[in-house]
Amino acid sequence: MAQQLLKVLILGLLLSAAYAANAHAVTFEVNVATDIEDIQIGDTPNACDVSSVPGSQCTLRAALQESNATSGNDRVTFDIPGDQVHSIALASALPLLHGRVLINGFSQPGASPNTRPVGKPLDTDLRIELDGGNLGAVNGFDVAAGGAGSTIRGLSIVNFGLTGVSAGTGAVRVEGNFLGTTPAGQQAGNEGGFQSFVESSEVSVIGGPDPGDSNLISGNAAEGIRASQGVRVTGNRITLNGGGNGGAGCRCGAITIYSHRAPDRVVGNAIQDNVYAGVMTHAGNQPPHHLISRNIMSGNELVTRVGIDLGGNGVTPNDIDESDFIQNFPALSSAKRHGKKTNVSGLLRSSPKEKYRVEFFQADGETRQGRRFVGSEVVRTNSAGRASFDVSLGRPQRGKYLTATATRISGGPDNTSEFSKPKEVK
Numbered sequence: 001m002a003q004q005l006l007k008v009l010i011l012g013l014l015l016s017a018a019y020a021a022n023a024h025a026v027t028f029e030v031n032v033a034t035d036i037e038d039i040q041i042g043d044t045p046n047a048c049d050v051s052s053v054p055g056s057q058c059t060l061r062a063a064l065q066e067s068n069a070t071s072g073n074d075r076v077t078f079d080i081p082g083d084q085v086h087s088i089a090l091a092s093a094l095p096l097l098h099g100r101v102l103i104n105g106f107s108q109p110g111a112s113p114n115t116r117p118v119g120k121p122l123d124t125d126l127r128i129e130l131d132g133g134n135l136g137a138v139n140g141f142d143v144a145a146g147g148a149g150s151t152i153r154g155l156s157i158v159n160f161g162l163t164g165v166s167a168g169t170g171a172v173r174v175e176g177n178f179l180g181t182t183p184a185g186q187q188a189g190n191e192g193g194f195q196s197f198v199e200s201s202e203v204s205v206i207g208g209p210d211p212g213d214s215n216l217i218s219g220n221a222a223e224g225i226r227a228s229q230g231v232r233v234t235g236n237r238i239t240l241n242g243g244g245n246g247g248a249g250c251r252c253g254a255i256t257i258y259s260h261r262a263p264d265r266v267v268g269n270a271i272q273d274n275v276y277a278g279v280m281t282h283a284g285n286q287p288p289h290h291l292i293s294r295n296i297m298s299g300n301e302l303v304t305r306v307g308i309d310l311g312g313n314g315v316t317p318n319d320i321d322e323s324d325f326i327q328n329f330p331a332l333s334s335a336k337r338h339g340k341k342t343n344v345s346g347l348l349r350s351s352p353k354e355k356y357r358v359e360f361f362q363a364d365g366e367t368r369q370g371r372r373f374v375g376s377e378v379v380r381t382n383s384a385g386r387a388s389f390d391v392s393l394g395r396p397q398r399g400k401y402l403t404a405t406a407t408r409i410s411g412g413p414d415n416t417s418e419f420s421k422p423k424e425v426k
Helices: 002-022 060-068 245-249
Strands: 027-030 074-078 086-089 101-104 128-131 141-143 151-153 156-158 163-167 173-175 192-196 203-207 216-218 225-227 230-234 237-239 255-257 264-267 270-272 279-281 290-293 296-298 308-310 331-338 341-349 355-363 370-380 386-393 401-408
Touching (some): 027 060, 060 074, 156 163, 192 203, 192 216, 225 230, 255 264, 279 290, 290 401, 296 370, 331 401, 341 355, 341 401, 370 386, 370 401
Parallel strands (some): 027 074, 074 101, 086 128, 101 151, 128 156, 163 192, 173 203, 192 225, 203 230, 225 255, 230 264, 237 270, 255 279, 270 296
Antiparallel strands (some): 331 341, 341 386, 355 370, 355 401
């Protein structure tokens, strides 16, 4: 009996704490597609209203102003009358997000998240568009330190002179959005899709494992994603970035990573037809923390034709002692088709007595890009830093090309190589 009473007491305390933590959380429902300020910020009970006319007339700007006036953990939902796409043309930059908030465009009637896996066309239905075409060099959403942990979901964000979503000193979640593309799929790019510009150990999440989390990041002038803090990029479609003024002035990967303090994960995305490399990293003289795994990469980088560019200078040759902090790629020596299997052999030279996962891909023609993941093998280097492999794969067919990456999985943070030189299947 005493133990039961203790459990009840503990449960009550936990529920009271949870209630207290969320007691001030407020839901603000946007029902007007104009861009007008709230008439009285912080009024009780934090009413979102842009007019003295009876009833609530709540714009996105007013909702964010009111959310900033609360203690955080708020929600911004949408219920704008009309079944069409509602475009919110901004007259000035939106307020910085100073408190944690969930901005959910999928709450608009008629909107729905994607249901299809990576590699298939998206079936996302967006009904809210945020248009920065009337502005100069500003971001769409700008997340300040207090806004760490915010989520931006289910919106089309286009025509901003800087970045669609910018995370300053705090990590955010970006899910189910079109960054650079209208709800109808037309290119209306920003300068960049997403950026984090202050290096920190926090991790922003772009996309996610659920199909509904997939972002379309397309048509942006520079990078689709530019990260100086840790990022977890999963399940997105990232295409046609780097072709505008920003792309002409810099070597901007579709995903460009500058961080090294936090682990970066680029896993299971479709990264295709970008002007520069699919993933480009700049870790400087620091050990990188980059896992780049099981992505679809094709048609990227118009000049060097590489999918992964570690250092931003094209193919980085393998070295003997890994002193450049760039993981060596495998060397494929043979790829032969026997019946229904393709046997591939090769050699990885890297740090001694470490484990590595070698991932194999059907190459994008003769380029160092993997358009289809076909299998993997874990190998361990000997005391001389050598690990040979001989693997049987279901694909590709004779006449196609194989390429591979190597990722260190022991002795430190994950560290993925560039793609190997392709090998034709005989």
